[in-house]
Amino acid sequence: MVIYKAKNDQDLSRKSANIISAQIIMKPDCVLGLATGSSPVGTYRQLIEWYKKGDLDFSRVTTINLDEYKGLSPDNEQSYRYFMNKNLFDHVNIDKARTFVPDGLEPDSDKACARYNEIIRAHGGIDLQLLGLGRNGHIGFNEPGSAFEKETHCVDLAESTVEANKRFFASEEEVPRQAYTMGIKNIMQAKKILLIASGEEKAETLKKALYGPITPAVPASILQLHGDVTVIADESALSLID
Numbered sequence: 001m002v003i004y005k006a007k008n009d010q011d012l013s014r015k016s017a018n019i020i021s022a023q024i025i026m027k028p029d030c031v032l033g034l035a036t037g038s039s040p041v042g043t044y045r046q047l048i049e050w051y052k053k054g055d056l057d058f059s060r061v062t063t064i065n066l067d068e069y070k071g072l073s074p075d076n077e078q079s080y081r082y083f084m085n086k087n088l089f090d091h092v093n094i095d096k097a098r099t100f101v102p103d104g105l106e107p108d109s110d111k112a113c114a115r116y117n118e119i120i121r122a123h124g125g126i127d128l129q130l131l132g133l134g135r136n137g138h139i140g141f142n143e144p145g146s147a148f149e150k151e152t153h154c155v156d157l158a159e160s161t162v163e164a165n166k167r168f169f170a171s172e173e174e175v176p177r178q179a180y181t182m183g184i185k186n187i188m189q190a191k192k193i194l195l196i197a198s199g200e201e202k203a204e205t206l207k208k209a210l211y212g213p214i215t216p217a218v219p220a221s222i223l224q225l226h227g228d229v230t231v232i233a234d235e236s237a238l239s240l241i242d
């Protein structure tokens with residue numbers, strides 16, 4: 001595991017965008033596993049900037065996102081599909097038919113999840129998986145207690161996640177209580193993993209994830225068993241790690 005300490009948000013975003021760019025340059029038809037939340041926004045902004053300068057070409061890239069709220073349509077501003085379009089896809093030359101997000105409008109969870117696992121498999125797996133870190137240690141929407149061997153599945157969101165994510169919604173009642181998420185198994189099968197985290201509120205969780213016992217109580221702790229993980233975090237997030 002390689003851990004980089006970023007000086008600030010901009011430094012963090014540049015470092016992670018550099019890793020994603022290198023992946024695209026080395027393998028133009030790569031499969032990127034992408035994430036939502038506030039953590040990756042700066043990374044996507046940086047990728048867009050480099051694309052506009054002519055340094056990056058997304059035309060052969062495939063993207064497979066981690067998760068989606070169950071029940072939200074792609075044009076709902078809080079859906080992760082909407083987020084991805086707005087924060088990345090609408091600004092680069094990616095073929096939208098090659099961008100995948102779980103189908104939040106599919107009411108049949110088994111169908112939605114089986115289809116998504118099939119998409120991941122059909123593309124030969126993920127070359128580079130970008131991950132944020134939930135305050136309670138979740139990755140994707142794999143909440144504490146999630147079985148490590150799961151593939152894409154439907155989850156009931158933890159109260160703490162509803163609480164953390166309510167800032168994006170008009171009220172707490174509007175936050176969906178369920179989501180479709182890639183499972184830990186899908187994530188661990190990615191060839192490379194890039195975890196980004198910033199802010200004091202991630203410090204304890206980051207320490208547990210990187211150095212604590214490997215336990216479903218801290219889903220991100222499983223990353224200790226992955227052979228190719230890069231962590232980029234700011235000083236606050238790394239403040240409890242010597």
Ligand SMILES: N[C@@H]1[C@@H](O)[C@H](O)[C@@H](COP(=O)(O)O)O[C@@H]1O
Binds near residue numbers: 036038131138140165
């Ligand atoms: N499902 C997403 C996660 O994939 C993300 O990592 C987490 C952290 O979000 P933030 O980066 O805003 O702290 O939020 C959501 O719950």
